Amino acid sequence: MTPFSDPSKTSKFPRLAALWESDLGYDFRQSRLVMIATVIFFLLILAALLAPWIAPMNPYDPASLDIMNSSLPPAWYQDGFAAFPFGTDDQGRDMLSATLYGLRTSIIISILGVALASVIGITLGVIAGYFGGIIDTIIMRVADVQLSFPAILVALLIDGIVHTIIPSATREDSAAAIIVLAIGASFWVQYARTIRSSTMVEKNKDYVSAARLFALPSTTIMVRHIIPNVMGPVLVILTINFGLAIITEATLSYLGVGLPPMQPSLGTLIRIGQEYLFSGQWWIVAVPSVALGVLVLTINLLGDWLRDVLNPKLR
Amino acid sequence: MLSLIIRRLIQSFLVMLAVTLIAFIMFRFAGDPVNQMVGVETTQSERQTLREDLGLDQPTIVQFGHYIGRVMRLDFGMSFQFRRPVMDLLAERLPATLELAFVATLLSLSAGIVLGVYCALKPRGILSSLLQSVSLVGVSLPTFLIGILLIYVFSVSLGWLPSFGRNGLVPVTAHWSTGLLTSDGWKSLILPAVTLGLFQMTLIMRLVRSEMLEVLRADFIRFAVARGLPKSRIYFRHALRNTLIPVITVVGLQIGSIIAFSVITETVFQWPGVGLLFLQSVQTADVPIMSTYLLLIAFLFVMINLAVDLIYNAVDPRLKQKNRT
Numbered sequence: 001m002t003p004f005s006d007p008s009k010t011s012k013f014p015r016l017a018a019l020w021e022s023d024l025g026y027d028f029r030q031s032r033l034v035m036i037a038t039v040i041f042f043l044l045i046l047a048a049l050l051a052p053w054i055a056p057m058n059p060y061d062p063a064s065l066d067i068m069n070s071s072l073p074p075a076w077y078q079d080g081f082a083a084f085p086f087g088t089d090d091q092g093r094d095m096l097s098a099t100l101y102g103l104r105t106s107i108i109i110s111i112l113g114v115a116l117a118s119v120i121g122i123t124l125g126v127i128a129g130y131f132g133g134i135i136d137t138i139i140m141r142v143a144d145v146q147l148s149f150p151a152i153l154v155a156l157l158i159d160g161i162v163h164t165i166i167p168s169a170t171r172e173d174s175a176a177a178i179i180v181l182a183i184g185a186s187f188w189v190q191y192a193r194t195i196r197s198s199t200m201v202e203k204n205k206d207y208v209s210a211a212r213l214f215a216l217p218s219t220t221i222m223v224r225h226i227i228p229n230v231m232g233p234v235l236v237i238l239t240i241n242f243g244l245a246i247i248t249e250a251t252l253s254y255l256g257v258g259l260p261p262m263q264p265s266l267g268t269l270i271r272i273g274q275e276y277l278f279s280g281q282w283w284i285v286a287v288p289s290v291a292l293g294v295l296v297l298t299i300n301l302l303g304d305w306l307r308d309v310l311n312p313k314l315r
Numbered sequence: 316m317l318s319l320i321i322r323r324l325i326q327s328f329l330v331m332l333a334v335t336l337i338a339f340i341m342f343r344f345a346g347d348p349v350n351q352m353v354g355v356e357t358t359q360s361e362r363q364t365l366r367e368d369l370g371l372d373q374p375t376i377v378q379f380g381h382y383i384g385r386v387m388r389l390d391f392g393m394s395f396q397f398r399r400p401v402m403d404l405l406a407e408r409l410p411a412t413l414e415l416a417f418v419a420t421l422l423s424l425s426a427g428i429v430l431g432v433y434c435a436l437k438p439r440g441i442l443s444s445l446l447q448s449v450s451l452v453g454v455s456l457p458t459f460l461i462g463i464l465l466i467y468v469f470s471v472s473l474g475w476l477p478s479f480g481r482n483g484l485v486p487v488t489a490h491w492s493t494g495l496l497t498s499d500g501w502k503s504l505i506l507p508a509v510t511l512g513l514f515q516m517t518l519i520m521r522l523v524r525s526e527m528l529e530v531l532r533a534d535f536i537r538f539a540v541a542r543g544l545p546k547s548r549i550y551f552r553h554a555l556r557n558t559l560i561p562v563i564t565v566v567g568l569q570i571g572s573i574i575a576f577s578v579i580t581e582t583v584f585q586w587p588g589v590g591l592l593f594l595q596s597v598q599t600a601d602v603p604i605m606s607t608y609l610l611l612i613a614f615l616f617v618m619i620n621l622a623v624d625l626i627y628n629a630v631d632p633r634l635k636q637k638n639r640t
Binding site for chain 2: 145149150159161163247250255257267293296
């Protein structure tokens with residue numbers, strides 16, 4: 001995917017044009033709201049990934065903090081400075097930079113969490129659907145039980161259990177991994193259910209029987225033959241789950257069981273900022289809150305739209 | 316029917332057993348309880364006696380059996396952090412959570428039904444479409460963000476309502492003091508209850524709206540209109556009644572998540588309930604409280620699901636038929 005090299009240039013643009021002309025593209029052009037949401041979403045993702053390069057300062061480098069700049073209001077106030085467009089916190093940290101870095105942490109952790117959830121879910125779903133019988137029963141029973149609990153509670157409990165099992169000495173390093181694990185373990189059910197039901201349809205088709213006739217090992221049949229054919233609905237679940245993962249990560253961090261303050265995500269920034277709400281420094285909590293709110297809203301809009309367009313049956 | 320009940324009961328029992336096993340494993344990883352109970356000057360032999368008294372020298376499976384026995388007797392051990400029995404702590408905190416959950420449910424039900432009916436009766440109205448879009452935002456935003464927004468508007472800017480804590484308590488019994496009898500108590504309850512109930516409210520509103528729109532298209536409504544019945548009678552007597560059946564199911568299922576989400580709401584507003592207790596125990600690795608909360612929530616959810624399953628089967632004859640064959 002290098003847009004500037006010659007061979008891909010010829011093949012890429014027709015493809016993009018085809019996508020633009022397709023049903024999906026037509027639906028996309030019909031809805032101004034979806035177009036705006038898409039633009040904002042990609043701007044946020046881009047800003048988050050490029051945070052170290054576009055942020056005015058590294059908010060977690062003590063050398064860049066100056067106590068003289070502490071608690072400055074946003075630039076449009078009389079006491080504000082253009083250098084700190086959204087103000088600073090009590091340590092002179094630029095809120096724009098802190099939010100960009102927080103956005104980055106939140107998005108990376110959520111992507112990893114959703115990736116883990118989909119890997120667990122797809123694997124268990126294919127295994128359950130392909131083998132059936134007692135394996136299927138066990139996996140699906142666990143899924144049923146887990147689905148009856150809210151995901152955020154499961155994530156919170158997993159977080160608590162892992163923290164108990166792993167001594168507190170390693171907490172600081174493993175905090176991000178624990179959140180990824182908590183998200184992965186609480187969102188896998190939906191993938192497993194979807195993949196299982198389509199696997200049960202696919203496994204009776206002729207191409208799978210042919211592969212069996214060749215005496216291919218079950219793993220090869222599942223990975224090379226069935227999975228590519230059942231991945232369709234996963235895209236929609238991925239988008240919706242990404243929004244939920246962002247919320248879960250933010251909530252866990254807000255509750256203080258998430259990331260340590262050394263690498264704050266949006267939720268941690270909001271938790272810290274809430275204390276300044278009463279002293280009138282609303283921007284410390286408002287800037288990360290708005291970033292989180294806009295991110296979640298655009299993802300949900302896109303997820304709903306994708307679901308409606310790709311799978312009208314779900315409507 | 317009987318075989319179904321037995322099957323569901325066995326399933327629920329297995330789930331509770333699995334959850335109890337997880338809670339037990341948490342205890343095993345929490346370190347040696349003997350070390351936490353004795354002082355520095357305790358001799359090795361005294362430790363050994365204590366170990367035998369506590370049954371810690373027995374095989375793991377026997378210990379698990381003892382643990383189940385203690386759970387059955389509602390003896391959940393001592394909190395590491397508070398040095399008090401977990402059962403007492405829970406009994407102290409439970410009224411706060413239950414009051415919050417009750418008021419939140421009531422609020423979401425009444426507001427959700429009223430707004431949903433309005434949206435269904437005036438589907439093209441400006442207020443309806445406004446409510447629809449606002450409810451979409453309400454569903455999307457994380458609970459704690461809504462709580463903070465409410466605090467900013469009603470506590471910090473307007474100064475109408477307190478932003479945290481549970482005030483104006485009046486003791487009713489030895490274990491239960493309520494905030495529902497004083498205006499201070501209600502004032503501090505409003506913001507947490509709205510925050511907790513908002514998600515459910517939007518859910519109920521959307522459900523009532525879509526169900527009601529469906530019912531209004533049904534033949535018996537057309538017939539009622541043709542008979543010339545007064546509008547209010549058609550809407551509230553005939554249409555709304557038929558709408559409420561799915562609503563009741565959803566509300567029943569949502570009671571569990573209201574309790575679960577109260578962890579977040581209680582943290583935002585520092586509401587001294589069970590959820591806040593659980594969160595503090597996660598932060599301080601207070602295993603007895605954590606495992607008890609795990610058991611409590613699991614029990615609650617298993618019971619709700621069991622009840623919903625059985626009621627469904629009792630109410631819906633199609634399911635009954637399917638299970639018989």
